[in-house]
Amino acid sequence: MSNYHLDHLQYLETEAIHIMREVAGEFERPALLFSGGKDSICLLRLAEKAFSPSEIPMPFLNVDTGHHFPELNEFRDRRAKQLGGKLIVRKVEDAIASGIALQAPGEISRNKLQIPTLLAAIEEFRFDCCIGGARRDEEKARAKERFFSFRDSFGQWDPKNQRPEIWNLYNGRLNPGENMRVFPLSNWTEMDVWEYIRREKLEVPTIYFSHKRLCVRRQGQWLPVNDIQPPKPNEQVKELVVRVRTIGDIISTGMVESPADNIDDIITEIAAARVTERGSRADDKASEAAMEDRKKAGYF
Amino acid sequence: MSVSTDPLPISETRPTSADVHAPVDLLRFNTCGSVDDGKSTLIGRLLYDSKSLMEDQIEALERSADITGGGQINLANLTDGLRAEREQGITIDVAYRYFATPRRKFIIADTPGHVQYTRNMVTGASTANVSIVLVDARAGVIEQSRRHTAIASLLRIPHLVVAINKMDLVGWSEARFNEIRAEFESFLPRLDIKDVKFIPMSALNGDNVVTASPHTPWYPGPPLLGHLETVHIASDWNLNGFRLPVQWVNRPNNPRNEALHDFRGFSGQIAGGIVRVGQKVLALPAGITSTVKQIWTLDGPIEQACCPQSVTVVLEHDIDISRGSMIVGLDELPGAGTEIHAKVCWMHPRPLQRGKKYLLKHGSATVQAVVTEIEHRLNITNLEPEATPSELSLNDLGEIRIRTARPLFYDGYAANRLTGSFILIEQGTNATVAAGMLHPALELVKPEGTDYAI
Ligand SMILES: Nc1nc2c(ncn2[C@@H]2O[C@H](COP(=O)(O)OP(=O)(O)O)[C@@H](O)[C@H]2O)c(=O)[nH]1
Numbered sequence: 001m002s003n004y005h006l007d008h009l010q011y012l013e014t015e016a017i018h019i020m021r022e023v024a025g026e027f028e029r030p031a032l033l034f035s036g037g038k039d040s041i042c043l044l045r046l047a048e049k050a051f052s053p054s055e056i057p058m059p060f061l062n063v064d065t066g067h068h069f070p071e072l073n074e075f076r077d078r079r080a081k082q083l084g085g086k087l088i089v090r091k092v093e094d095a096i097a098s099g100i101a102l103q104a105p106g107e108i109s110r111n112k113l114q115i116p117t118l119l120a121a122i123e124e125f126r127f128d129c130c131i132g133g134a135r136r137d138e139e140k141a142r143a144k145e146r147f148f149s150f151r152d153s154f155g156q157w158d159p160k161n162q163r164p165e166i167w168n169l170y171n172g173r174l175n176p177g178e179n180m181r182v183f184p185l186s187n188w189t190e191m192d193v194w195e196y197i198r199r200e201k202l203e204v205p206t207i208y209f210s211h212k213r214l215c216v217r218r219q220g221q222w223l224p225v226n227d228i229q230p231p232k233p234n235e236q237v238k239e240l241v242v243r244v245r246t247i248g249d250i251i252s253t254g255m256v257e258s259p260a261d262n263i264d265d266i267i268t269e270i271a272a273a274r275v276t277e278r279g280s281r282a283d284d285k286a287s288e289a290a291m292e293d294r295k296k297a298g299y300f
Numbered sequence: 301m302s303v304s305t306d307p308l309p310i311s312e313t314r315p316t317s318a319d320v321h322a323p324v325d326l327l328r329f330n331t332c333g334s335v336d337d338g339k340s341t342l343i344g345r346l347l348y349d350s351k352s353l354m355e356d357q358i359e360a361l362e363r364s365a366d367i368t369g370g371g372q373i374n375l376a377n378l379t380d381g382l383r384a385e386r387e388q389g390i391t392i393d394v395a396y397r398y399f400a401t402p403r404r405k406f407i408i409a410d411t412p413g414h415v416q417y418t419r420n421m422v423t424g425a426s427t428a429n430v431s432i433v434l435v436d437a438r439a440g441v442i443e444q445s446r447r448h449t450a451i452a453s454l455l456r457i458p459h460l461v462v463a464i465n466k467m468d469l470v471g472w473s474e475a476r477f478n479e480i481r482a483e484f485e486s487f488l489p490r491l492d493i494k495d496v497k498f499i500p501m502s503a504l505n506g507d508n509v510v511t512a513s514p515h516t517p518w519y520p521g522p523p524l525l526g527h528l529e530t531v532h533i534a535s536d537w538n539l540n541g542f543r544l545p546v547q548w549v550n551r552p553n554n555p556r557n558e559a560l561h562d563f564r565g566f567s568g569q570i571a572g573g574i575v576r577v578g579q580k581v582l583a584l585p586a587g588i589t590s591t592v593k594q595i596w597t598l599d600g601p602i603e604q605a606c607c608p609q610s611v612t613v614v615l616e617h618d619i620d621i622s623r624g625s626m627i628v629g630l631d632e633l634p635g636a637g638t639e640i641h642a643k644v645c646w647m648h649p650r651p652l653q654r655g656k657k658y659l660l661k662h663g664s665a666t667v668q669a670v671v672t673e674i675e676h677r678l679n680i681t682n683l684e685p686e687a688t689p690s691e692l693s694l695n696d697l698g699e700i701r702i703r704t705a706r707p708l709f710y711d712g713y714a715a716n717r718l719t720g721s722f723i724l725i726e727q728g729t730n731a732t733v734a735a736g737m738l739h740p741a742l743e744l745v746k747p748e749g750t751d752y753a754i
Contacts, residue, residue, distance in 0.1 A: 004574060004606040005534040007323035008405045017610035018569040021547040025623045025664065050567070050610070052598040053560050054552045136396050143395040143410075163732040164419065164647050166426040168569070169661055169723045173730040187407055189398045275356045 009196055013046065016184035018168060019147055020050040020131065023182050024057050026172035027129040031122075034060040034087070036076030037247045038193055038204055039133030039185055044083065045200050046184060047131075059086040061130065063117045065110040066093045067228055067249035075205040090121040109251050119155040122179060129172070129180040137189045138277070147186050153177035190245075190277050191270055198263045209261045210243045221254035245270075246277045324402070327533055330394075330409035330424040332417075332451075333434030334444035338465045342434065342503035343397065343410055344374075349510035350525060352399035394424040403529040418680065418695040419647045421451050422735050426721075429533045430459040432524075437470045437500075441483045446681040449484070453491035454643065454683060454697065454737070456717060458536045460496045463524065468502040472515040490682065492714075495531075499524055537607045538716045541632030542573035542581065545663030545719070546625045550596075550612050565596050565612035566621055571663060571718035572711070573629055575613065576604040582633070582747050583619045584626045584709045589747055590615040608718075624665035626709050626719075628745070634709045634719060635741020640669075640702045643678065643713075644692070648726065648733035651691040652700070658733070660704060662722040668705035669724070675699040712740030 006014065023030050032047060034040045047056045060080050064073070080087035092110045095101035095117040103113065122130065136142045146162050148170045163171050172180060185193070197204060215222040216235045222242060223229060228250050231237050242255035243266075260266045333339045347353050397408040409424030411417070425431055431452040435445050445462075452460055462484055470476045477500045488496060499508055500516050501524065507513030508523040521527070550565035575581075579592045594614040595602050605611045613627060621627070628634055646652050652671060660669040676685040678697040685699065692698040713720030724734040 003534065004539055005325065006609065008326035009323070010609070011326045014569060014608050014610040018547070021567055021569075021610070022664075025547050049598045051548075051550065052612070053555060053557070053563055053565075053596065054550050137398045143397060164423045164735070166423050166723060166732075166735040167718060167721045168427075169721065171661065171723060171725050171730065171732045173659070173725060175730065187396065187398070189400070189405075191400065192405075273354065275354045 009192065009199060012185075012188055012192055013049070013196070015168075015187065016043075016046045017050040019170070019182060019184040020047055022170050022172060023129055023131060024051065027180070029125065029127050030058045030129040030131065031061040031088070031125065031127045032056065032058050032131045033062065033133065034076060034080065035062055035133075035247070036072045036079065036205055037133070038197065038208065039135065039188075041079070041202055041204055042185060042188070042193055042196050043131065043133045044079065045196075045202055048083065056083060056085055058131075059088050059125075061088045061090070061121060061125075061127070063114045063121065064089050064091045065114060065249045066091060067110055067251055069205070069207055069244075069247065069250060069253075071205045071207045072247060075203075079203075088121065088125065090117055090124075092117050095120060110249060111252065115155075122155065127179065128174060129182055131182045131184060133185050134183045135185050135188050135190075135193075145183065145186065147183055148172055149181040149183065151179050151181060155179070157181075191267070194263065194267050194270060198267065204263075205247075207244050207247070208266065210241050210258050211261075212239055213242050213255060214238070215240050215242065215255055222257070224250055224253070224255055226250065324400075324404050325533065326405045326407065327430065327528060327531070328407045328409065328428050329430040329432060329528065330411060330421070330428045331432045331434065332411060332421050332425075332448040333436075333463075333465075334442065337434040337436050338503040339410070339434055342432075342463065342465065342501075342509065343408060345503050345506055345509045346408075346525065347397070347399055349506055350399055350401055394420060401525070401529060406528065418447075418451065418645060418697065421448065422455065422645045422647075425452060425455045425457055426717075426735065428455075428457050429536050430461060430528065430531060431457045432461045432463050434463045434465050435480060437464050437466045437476060437480065440480050443681055445484075446487065449488075449493070450491060450681055450683050453493050456492065456714060458494060458533070459531050460493050461524065461527065462496065462498045463503075464498060464500050465503050467500045467507065467515070468505055472500070472513075474516075474518040477519075487682070497521065497527055497531075499527065538572040538718070539606060540573055541634065541711070541716070542575050542579070542627075542629030543571040543607075543634065543711070543716070543719050544568045544575065544611070544613060544627040545571055545665070546621055546623055546627065547664045549622055563614070564618070565594075565614045566625075566627060567610070567612045568627075568664060569610045570605060570607040572607050572716045573632070574604060574606045575611070575629070577601075580630045581615070581627050582630055582745070583615070583621050584628060584634075584636070584745060585707060586620050586625070587745075587747060588617070588619050589630065590617040590619055592616075624663075626663060626665075628709070630747070633744045633747075634711050635743060636707050636709050636745040637741050637743060638704045638707050639672075640704060640708060640710075640741075641699075641739040642702065642722070642736040643697065643699055643739075644724070644734045644736045646692040646694055646696045646698065646734050648731055649694050650726070650731075650733070651693045652698070652734065653691050657727060659725040659727060660702065660708075660722050660736075661725060662708055662710060663719060665706075665708070666725075667708065669702050671700055672703050673701040675701065709745060710738050710741065713737035715740065 092113045100120045101113040101116040214225040214237050216231045225231050243258045260269045331339050395410045399406050411420040411424040433448045464480055481498045500519050501508040510525045512523050546566045546568045548567040550567050552560050552563055577592050582589050593616045596612040654674050657670045660667050676699050677689050679686050711719040720738045722736045723732050726733045
C-alpha cells in the first residue's frame with residue numbers, strides 16, 4: 001500500500017479474502033479443495049490470511065485420480081500437515097470399486113470419473129460449499145463463471161440459473177441438498193498466480209521447475225512416460241528438460257520444454273509465452289465445448 | 301476483415317519479465333453499446349493489438365475463419381461464447397476478460413446487448429472504474445446511448461469514455477465527431493458524471509484503439525488504451541469515513557501461542573476510509589465506542605489500513621459484535637434507520653410488488669425487509685420519474701421505500717458505493733432479484749450506551 005492505493009496483487013488478494021470470509025460466515029459445512037497445484041497453493045495462503053490467527057475453519061478436500069504425479073501428492077500431504085488442517089482424500093479407484101464411478105470401455109483418462117467421486121464426497125461429508133481455485137482466464141467457458149457458482153441438488157451447473165453478482169455482495173443462500181462452488185481466484189490470471197507465489201515466497205511442487213524426464217510425443221505434445229503411461233512399441237522415448245505449466249493427471253498433462261528452474265525464470269517465460277496454459281492440456285483439446293460439458297456435469 | 305495473420309512480433313506492449321517485477325495497479329472497465337455497434341470487435345482489437353492473445357487462441361480464430369469467414373479472421377469471434385448464447389436467447393449476464401500492459405492490468409466486463417440489457421449492464425458496471433459507451437458514428441446518439449450513459453451515471457461510475465466508432469464509414473469527418481459530441485454534451489449536465497472522454501475510432505481497423513490513428517490529425521487525445529492506462533483511479537475508493545462491516549469473528553480455538561488465548565478480532569473488508577491503531581471507533585448496532593488496539597495480519601500487526609483492504613481489527617473493550625455488525629469511525633458517522641429510500645434495478649422475471657417481503661443483504665448483514673412503497677419508475681434514458689406503477693418488472697429502474705426488521709447502518713450510494721448498496725433476495729427460491737442504491741439517511745447514528753472510551 002502506498003498513498004492508500006493498492007497494487008493489482010493487493011487488490012486481487014483482498015477480493016479473494018473477502019470471498020473466503022463470506023464463505024466462513026454464510027455456510028455451515030464448507031470445504032476447501034486442495035490439490036497441491038499452483039492455484040490451490042495460493043488459495044491456502046489466502047485462507048491463512050483470511051482467518052489468522054485462527055486456524056483455517058474448514059477441511060481440505062482432494063479427489064485423487066490415481067494418476068497424480070507423486071511429487072504433487074507428497075507436497076499436498078506435507079503442506080496440509082504444516083497448516084494443521086484436516087485433509088480428506090477420496091480416490092477415483094475406490095469410487096470405481098464401489099460402483100459410484102463407471103469407467104467407459106477403453107477410456108483410460110480418469111478426468112470424467114473425478115466428477116462422481118467429488119459429488120459422492122460432498123454427500124458423504126454433507127458439504128454445502130466447496131472453495132476451488134479455478135480462474136476465469138483459463139478457458140472461454142469459464143469467462144462467465146460466477147464467484148459463487150450455484151449447483152442444484154444433482155450437483156449440476158445450470159448457466160441459466162446463476163445469480164447476478166453486483167458490487168461485492170454475494171448471495172450464498174441455499175435450500176437443502178443444493179450447494180455452492182466458490183472461486184476466490186476468479187479474477188486472477190496465470191501471471192498473477194506466479195507473481196503472488198513470488199511475493200508470498202510460497203513453496204510449489206518440484207514438477208513446476210525444469211527437470212529431466214522421459215517423454216513421448218503424442219498429438220503434438222510431450223507426455224511423461226511411466227508405469228501408468230508406458231510408451232507404445234513404435235514410440236521413441238526421449239529424455240528432455242521439461243516442466244509443467246498446469247497440472248492435470250499424468251495422462252493428460254503436456255510437459256513443456258523449459259530451462260526455468262526458479263520462480264523468476266517461470267515468470268519471464270510466461271511473460272513471453274505464445275500459448276495459453278490450457279494449450280498444454282489434452283483433455284481440453286478434445287473439443288471447444290469440452291470444458292463446458294464437464295462443467296455442466298459438476299466438474300470445476 | 302483486414303487483420304494480418306502473420307506471426308505476431310514480440311511486442312513492446314506485452315509485459316516483459318522486467319516489467320512484471322514492478323507492481324502495477326488494476327483498472328476495471330465495462331463496454332456497452334447496442335447490437336452491432338462494434339463491442340466484440342473492440343474487445344478483440346484491444347486484446348489482439350496489445351498482444352494479449354496467445355497462439356492457440358489465434359489458431360482457433362483462424363480455424364473458424366477458414367470454416368466460415370472465407371479465410372479472414374474475425375476479431376468479434378473472440379467473444380463468441382457469449383454471442384452464441386445471445387442468439388439462443390440464453391441469459392448470461394457478464395463475461396470477464398483479462399489483459400495487461402506494462403502499466404496496468406485490466407479486467408473487462410463484457411455485457412451482451414439485447415433485452416436483458418439493464419440488468420446486465422448494472423452487474424458489469426457495479427465494480428467498474430470506467431464505462432465505455434460505444435456509438436456508431438453513422439447513427440450518432442440513439443436512445444441506447446442515452447440509456448447506457450444514464451445507467452453509468454446512476455451507478456456513479458467515476459469515468460466515462462464515449463467511443464465514437466466506425467469513423468471509417470463517415471470519412472473520418474471531424475464535423476461528424478463534433479456533432480455527436482455536442483449532442484452528448486447537451487444531456488450530460490443532467491446526469492452525474494465527473495469525467496467524460498470522447499475518442500474517434502475504428503475498432504475494425506484499429507484506429508485510436510491501441511495505436512494513434514493517422515486519420516485523425518484533428519484529435520489531440522490519446523488512443524483508448526493510452527487513456528485507460530493513465531486515467532487517475534487512485535481516488536475512486538472512498539477514503540473518508542472508516543467503515544468495517546464485520547464478516548467473521550476471529551477467536552482462535554486452541555491457539556498454539558499463549559498470547560493469543562484471549563484474542564478476539566473482527567474480520568472484514570474495509571468498505572470506506574482508513575483505520576489506525578489508537579483511533580476511536582463506534583461498534584454498531586451495539587452503539588458503544590472503543591479504541592482500535594491492534595490491526596492484525598498474518599505478517600504481523602500493522603499501524604493502519606485503508607479501503608478496500610481486508611483486515612482483522614482488535615478493540616480495547618469487549619463489546620458484543622458479530623457477523624453483520626459494523627465498526628465505524630467517529631469523525632464521519634453513517635446514517636441509521638429501518639425506513640429506507642432507494643433506487644433499484646429489478647433483475648428478475650417475477651416483478652416486484654408492493655407489500656412483498658424479501659431478504660436484504662447490505663455489507664455483511666442480511667435482514668428481513670418489506671417493500672412498503674413503489675414511488676415511481678425511472679425513465680431509463682434520463683432517469684426522470686415516470687407514472688407510479690403497481691409493480692417493477694425485469695430491467696426496470698425504480699424508486700422504492702423499504703422497511704427493515706432491524707436498523708440498517710449505511711451511507712448514501714453517492715458517498716460510498718459499498719456501504720450505500722444492497723441486494724434483495726427472494727425468500728424460498730433464494731434468487732437475487734434486485735440491486736439497490738441507497739439515498740442518504742435522514743438521521744445519522746447517535747453514539748449512546750456505555751461509553752468506555754470516555
Ligand atoms: N467499418 C467498420 N465496421 C465495424 C467497426 N467496428 C465493428 N464493425 C463491424 O460491425 C459489425 C458488428 O460488430 P460487432 O463487434 O459484432 O458488434 P457488437 O454486436 O457490438 O459486438 C461487424 O460486422 C463488424 O465488423 C468499425 O470501426 N468500422
